[in-house]
Amino acid sequence: MLLLGIDIGTSSVKVSVVDAASQNIVASAQYPDEESPIKALHPGWAEQSPQMWWDQAQTALQRCHAKALYNPQHIAAIGIAYQMHGLVLVDKDQNVLRDSIIWCDSRAVEIGDKAFAAIGEEKCLSHLLNSPGNFTAAKLAWVKENEPDIYSKIDKIMLPGDYIAMKLTGDITTSVSALSEGVFFDFKTNGISKEIINYFGFDESLFPVINPVFSAHGQLLSSVAGKLNLKAGIPVTYKSGDQPNNALSLNVLNPDEVAATAGTSGVIYGVSDQLTYDQESRINTFAHVNYTREQKRLGVLLCINGTGSLYRWAKHNFGAGLSYTQLNAEATKAPVGSDGLRILPFGNGAERMLNNKQIGAHIQNIDLNLHTQAHIFRAVQEGIACAFRYGLDIMRGNGMNPTVIRAGKSNLFLSELFTETFVNATGVPVELYNNDGSVGAALGAGIGAGIFASPAEAFSNAKAIQLIEPTSTQQFESIYQEWKELLEAKIKNQN
Known part of the structure; x- marks a missing residue:
């Protein structure tokens, strides 16, 4: 069937x-x-x-x-x-x-x-x-x-x-x-x-x-x-x-389980059994797919509008003719920290985690004698990872403290460099699965049709294909703090 x-x-x-x-x-x-x-x-x-x-x-x-x-x-x-x-x-x-x-x-x-x-x-x-x-x-x-x-x-x-x-x-x-x-x-x-x-x-x-x-x-x-x-x-x-x-x-369905995706937008999505909300509405709470009146399952969602959309922009403007695989390979030629080049990935509409501000995307600290195409591509991935860390800290402040994050091996998580940068910036291991949204929708159809007795049965064969653990959190902490200072300066200038 x-x-x-x-x-x-x-x-x-x-x-x-x-x-x-x-x-x-x-x-x-x-x-x-x-x-x-x-x-x-x-x-x-x-x-x-x-x-x-x-x-x-x-x-x-x-x-x-x-x-x-x-x-x-x-x-x-x-x-x-x-x-x-x-x-x-x-x-x-x-x-x-x-x-x-x-x-x-x-x-x-x-x-x-x-x-x-x-x-x-x-x-x-x-x-x-x-x-x-x-x-x-x-x-x-x-x-x-x-x-x-x-x-x-x-x-x-x-x-x-x-x-x-x-x-x-x-x-x-x-x-x-x-x-x-x-x-x-x-x-x-x-x-x-x-x-x-x-x-x-x-x-x-x-x-x-x-x-x-x-x-x-x-x-x-x-x-x-x-x-x-x-x-x-x-x-x-x-x-x-x-x-x-x-x-x-x-298979993220129960309290404290957390998923992430990095497509056009970037999202961390955790499940809670509490009617929880952020006082500033920087993160959002919706009914999860298995929410019922009797058994509350809420999805707590952090969204970054400009993730894959920023990488696409960088590809079109700095990597014409290159595939995303080639972009990822080129990015590895630049050192960790991109020799001081910093990018804020916020150019795709109002950002909820920034209180619906539109601060725009920014490339900071360009050295015309030093920075290359490789630096741009690496700084994009590092900037996106830092945005995830910034949002995850908001989630932590609201009681969501993941010990592992699950993600499909797709979009930006196809990049080994991005995945390593993500785990070192956030300090949280990532389990990668060979799954995506269309597969989830197909298995969801099986649940809805009664072919599977429960969501757990629909994903009984799901196995992680890779576990990536943090190795350089201290090095990335200094990169993140510098990035955060730039972000907060931009926010302050808009107020």
Whole structure:
């Protein structure tokens, strides 16, 4: 029996077909080969076309089929992971009304901050576990305020994964986990937040039906099945934001277990059984994929917007023609500390861990007679690792103290240099797994379809392929403290 996982990323869409019995990957493919475009009509804005995601998902699946390693008719269930927080709007005929305002768009920060003050900071934090900040609720309020003609036509609001499920099945659903990531969910009342919908003037009819994460979210339409060479009626049995899904793919489901990813954005995601929140809302808490009213499992999320996006920028501007593998090799030619070159990786929208400030990315201490291409690439990786350390210290201040962090061997964790820098900067060992978001989505589909009795059974064969332990924390501590001084000076100059 086969399971299909679809991961809607910011840069590309990846699909994987997994054998349910062995939990092994049968085939994977992604599209496009280069990063997908992000539309920035104004500074701080970021939009993508939902139709683009759907086109990319179809192409990626056809590429996977073309490998002829499985019979597509044997796929029994579909799971979807997706970039978090994006706002998708459709009318009563399921037509998209505008491009999606995605996770790194900063236009709604002021709207969210005003809601935080008006509703009450303590009430927001204790009920929503977050400030409305720059999340989906504030983005919807921006549309209501600035595009009233579009707002008047909305039948349902969705997140990116809901849209893909709609294209597959014709049905629109949501979940507690999804509502919480949009800051629409009240953890005290266990329902849609009355404070949020009343303050912004939203109609509750805009929200889709609420289903468990692991459950039937619709069945594959015959018209779509024919185009995709799949069997009509296959259920979509799992939908999750990319970070909860990444944690699932690494079997991070219980309190004190921690996952990390370093793709377009960088994330540390730990599980708690407490309704915890940061007083400054620099880290965020959402319902994890296995959250229930009876057994609370919360995902505590630290996000750095500019990780892979910074490396992509460096590649395009300093390493034209080089692959990421070649960039990683070039970076090793520079010494630890990059001969004093320091980079702050904050140029991809408002950073939550910096109190939603946009300080921009900065390259500091350039010596025109010393620094080379290799120094740039190494300083990028060191700057990203230092940003992870800065965020992890915030998490530590909120009671999250990981003794090991699990990560998929993908994106920046494909770089041995980055992985070593990460563990030495944070002081925490990393376990690497041969897993990714699309595999997690496929196994999630197996859980939702009842093929696995529990998440633990779905990942019973998961084994770490590598353990990287800190070796030079003292050396990196001085690098980090210098980097931190530069960051805090930039923050101070903005205040």
